[in-house]
């Protein structure tokens with residue numbers, strides 16, 4: 001579903017760019033008078049004007065460099081309070097602190113590791129970077145819906161796999177599994193044992209008796225809606241198939257602040273377990 005939407009967006013860009021001689025394009029090379037308008041210091045605007053048109057050529061899907069997917073629906077959860085891979089002591093976006101945010105360092109070309117972004121393209125205009133800095137300085141709020149389908153957004157508590165996605169094959173090692181909800185979850189529930197991660201034992205089968213429980217820590221990266229990072233406690237995930245299980249069934253069900261259990265199995269009614277399976281492949 002997300003892929004189809006991205007394709008539609010790309011088609012729009014391609015058609016608009018057919019102006020050819022650059023007339024009708026603004027100083028950022030984008031069509032003038034687009035409904036998204038000029039860049040504002042809010043997340044939806046930055047998504048529409050920067051991440052989607054400039055970054056998703058590389059930073060999308062399972063092959064996204066360093067697991068950083070910047071497509072709509074995934075970007076917020078993988079940026080805000082998410083540690084950088086290149087500089088693990090820094091967060092990609094640290095709310096209220098643009099100088100310490102690795103995203104800004106990568107855009108400004110001041111990062112200690114790797115190249116300036118966008119890779120192999122002209123730097124973003126200084127005004128564009130200033131607007132992104134402003135959004136971070138203002139607290140890096142999310143004014144979009146993090147995943148979640150539009151249909152029944154606030155009637156059901158839904159979880160969405162952000163990275164990896166369901167049944168995806170991703171390059172390892174995988175440092176964390178990121179899941180987002182459509183409403184704020186009750187973080188106090190994370191103390192209980194309702195989140196479990198299992199490795200298949202190398203056979204891709206979760207019922208053959210050789211499965212292994214992977215001890216994990218679950219942390220809330222951001223609220224409203226909640227982004228959960230589920231991190232293996234001992235070592236990043238290496239080659240195997242994995243199953244993440246989040247209970248939506250009593251006695252311990254993940255729930256929102258109104259104690260409504262998640263619709264984990266997506267059947268349109270509250271309750272049911274959320275199950276995410278994915279495979280890690282080690283290249284090299």
Ligand code: HEC
Nearest residue numbers: 054055058065066084085086087103106114115117118119
């Ligand atoms: C042509 C492909 C390409 C494009 C386009 C691109 N990137 Fe990257 N990006 C990479 C690669 C490859 C790396 C890892 C190597 C490096 O940092 O030089 C990376 C690394 C990063 C990192 C570091 C992530 C971490 O966890 O340490 C950030 C942040 C980033 N890119 C942001 C962006 C943003 C924002 C844009 C759009 C403005 C963008 N990139 C456009 C290829 C690209």
Ligand SMILES: [Ca+2]
Nearest residue numbers: 200201205208
């Ligand atoms: Ca097995």
